[in-house]
Amino acid sequence: AQKADLSGDTTAATINHSLTLLQRLQELLQNGNGSDSVLRVRSAASDEAKVFHTHQLLLSLQSEVFESLLHNQSVVTLYEPPETAALFEKFIRYLYCGGVSILLHQAIPLHQLASKYRVWGLQRGVAEYMRTHLASESSQGHVVGWYHYAVRVGDAALQESCLQFLAWNLSAVLGSAEWGSVSVELLLLLLERSDLVLHSELELYTAVEGWLSRRQPEAAVAERVLRAIRYPMIAPSQLFRLQAQSAVLARHRSAVQDLLFQAFQFHAASPLHFAKYFDVNCSMFLPRNYLAPSWGSQ
Template sequence: MERGHRLHPGRRWLTLLPWLLLTAHAAHKSDTGGDAATTLINHSSMVIQRLQELLQNGNASDSTLRIRTSNSDEVKVIHTHQLLLTLQSDVFEGLLGNKSAVTLQEPPECAILFEKFIRYFYCGEITLQLNQAIPLHRLASKYRVSALQKGVTDYMKTHLASESSQGHVVSWYHYAVGTGDETLQESCLKFLAWNLSTVMSSNEWVTVSDDLMISLLQRSDLVLQSELELFAAVEEWVNRNNPNVSIIEKVLRSIRYPMIPPSQLFQIQKQSALLMSHQHFVQDLLFQAFQFHSASPLHLAKYFEVNCSMFIPRNYLSSSWGSQWIINNPARDDRSLSFQTQLGPSNYDSSKKITWNALFSPRWLPVSLRPVYSESVSSGSQSNRLEEGRPRLVVTSAMSGLDFAGVTFQKTVLVGVRRQQGKVFVKHVYSVHQSTDEVSDFLVHADLQKRTSEYLIDNSLHLHIIVKPIYHSIIKAK
C-alpha cells in the first residue's frame, strides 16, 4: 500500500476476510478436540447475506465494472469489491490490477446475466434456467471461474431431458463442439440419438448443423419408429436448410434403404421430390436394397458384403423388432414376458417369426451370495441377504433347433424416464449379443425400492426390448 494512502474501513475489513475465515476454521478445529460438550455455532448464512448486501448497496466498493454490448449505447454499471472477484478469477485480477474501473464488452445474452454472474462471487450459489446455461458457461469460461464452469456443465448434462419450448439439446451440442467440451458433446449426442423420434418432431430439428446430421445418420443406436420415418425427417431438414449438394449426397447415402420394405421404397421413389431430384446419388443403393429383399440373406452374403452399416438395423420401436414392457411395482417380485420379432428386415423373411422370453428379477443374487436354507441360518439373515441382490434381466430365444447361419442377434434394452408433460425419454441403453442371455450391469445403480428413483415413472419401470439381426459374411461364391 502506498505511503499516505488511507484504507477505507470497509476495504480494510475485506482485506482481512481470508485471514478471518482461516482463523475461524482453525479455532473450530482446536475447539472440537477432546471436549464432548463442544458444538458448532454456524453463522455462515449471515456472513453471505452481509456480503450480498455489499454488492447490492455498493458499500465500500473499490472497483467498478462497466458492461457494454455491441450495437447499443446502454452501459450496465456494477460496483464491486476487488478482493472477492480476484479470489476466484485470475482474469479479473489481471483486468483490475491497480485500476478502479474497467469496461467489459459482452454479447447481449451474457450482458443481461452479468450481475447474476458477479453475485456468484459473493455468495457461491446461482440459480439456473435452461436458456441461461450457455451464456453463464461462456462467462465462467471467459473469466476462468472453474467451479462455476464445472457446475454449469454438470447442470447441462443432467437436464438434457428437461422440458423447453424451443428445445435446447441441439444448441448445447453445437456449443460443446465450439468450446471443445467432449464430455458434454458426447452426452448431448447420445441423448439426441436415443430420443431421435422426439427430436425430429420438434423445433430443434431444423437447427441441426450439417456435421451433426451426418454424425447422427452414421449411428446404429438411433432410436426411432422406422427407417422410413428417418428418411421423411431428413427430407424435411434438407428442404428447410438447403445444404450444398455434397451434404445432400452424404445424408442420402446414409439412409439404410435395405431397412425399408419394398412397397415403401417404390413409394418414396415416386413421391419424394428430394429423391427424384437426386436419385443418381443413391441409384446403386436402391438397387442393392431391392436385391436384399428378393433373396435370402444367406444367399446374398455369398455375393455381397453384408457385414456393413447399410444392413444393420437401428433401434426401431415398431412391433416387428421388439416389445414395450411396463413393470408395475418392479421391486415386488419376478416377472416374465414373451414376444415375437421378425427373423430379419429382408422381405424374404418377413413372414418368419422368432419367439423370445424375457425374465426380470428385482433382487437376483449370484450363486455365491444366495442364502442357504438350514436350521443354522435364521430367516432374518436370509431376508437380509436377499435385499443385497440387484435387478436382473435375461432375454432368451424360446425356439431351439432353428438354423440361424450367417446371423446373430443383438438385444437392446431401453430404459425410459419421464419429463414434463408426460413424455417418456430414453436415458439408459443396454446392449448384449446372442452369445449372452443376461443384460450386463442392468440397473446396477438403481434403487427400485424408492418411489423417487430416477428409473421409475409412477412406481413403474418402463422398458423397451429390441432384438435385431446382425448379418455376417460367409465364403463367397465364385
C-alpha cells in the same frame, strides 16, 4: 449452530455462522458498501451501461481476469453481447456468494461468462447442469444448441452426452423445431449410428428429406447424407413410393441407385442366399432401434 466434536474433548464445538456471512456478502454487493472498484457493463442492446459497485478482493479471489483488470485501475468498462450482459448481475452474485440459480436458456451465456473471466468452478458447474438437464422440457428444444456450443468450446464430455441423448430420443427430435438447426456434421454423426431410437427408417428418411429441402446443401453433402440411409430397412412398397414421389431422391437418384437396387435384392432373396454375394455385416444391413411393430418388410 453447534456441532459436537467427537475427538474426545467434550468442550470442543463448532460455531457456524456461514449463512449469516453469505447474507452480509449479498448485502455488500447490493448496497455497494465499502466498494473500491466499479464495473461498467456495456452492450449493443442498450445505450446505458449497467454499473456494479464491487470489491476488488472478492472479485480477485474468484477470477484471475478481474485481478489483472483491477490491478492498476478501479473503474473498468466491459463489453458484452446482449445475452451475457443480461446475466452479468447473476454472474457477479456468484462471485460474492458462491451460488447461482439457472434456467435452460441461461446455461450457454452463463458458461460463456465463466469461461471468459476464468471462473472455473462456475464453468464446471454449468457444464454439469447441462449434462444433467438434457431431458428437461423446453418449447424450442435445447440439446442441439448445446451440442453445437460444446463443439465450439471443445467440451468433449458434453458433446458425447448431447449426442447420446439425441440418438436415444431421435423420434422426438425429428418432430421438433430444433431438427432444422442440426448441422451437417451432427446429422452425419447421427446417421452413422446404429443405436438411434426412432419409429422406422422411413421416418428418418422423411426427416432427412425435409432437412435437405430446407438447407439446400451442395450436391456432395446431400449425396453423402442420402447414402447414410439404410434402405434395406425400408419395406419394398415404401421404396417404390419414394422412387416415384420423392423430389430429393429424384434429384440425386444416380448417387443412391446402387443402394436402392441392393435394397430390393435384399428383400427379394433369402438371407442365406443374399449373404453369399454381399457383406451383410456392414452397417447398411444392421437395424437401428425401431419402435414400429413391423419394419423392413410389408
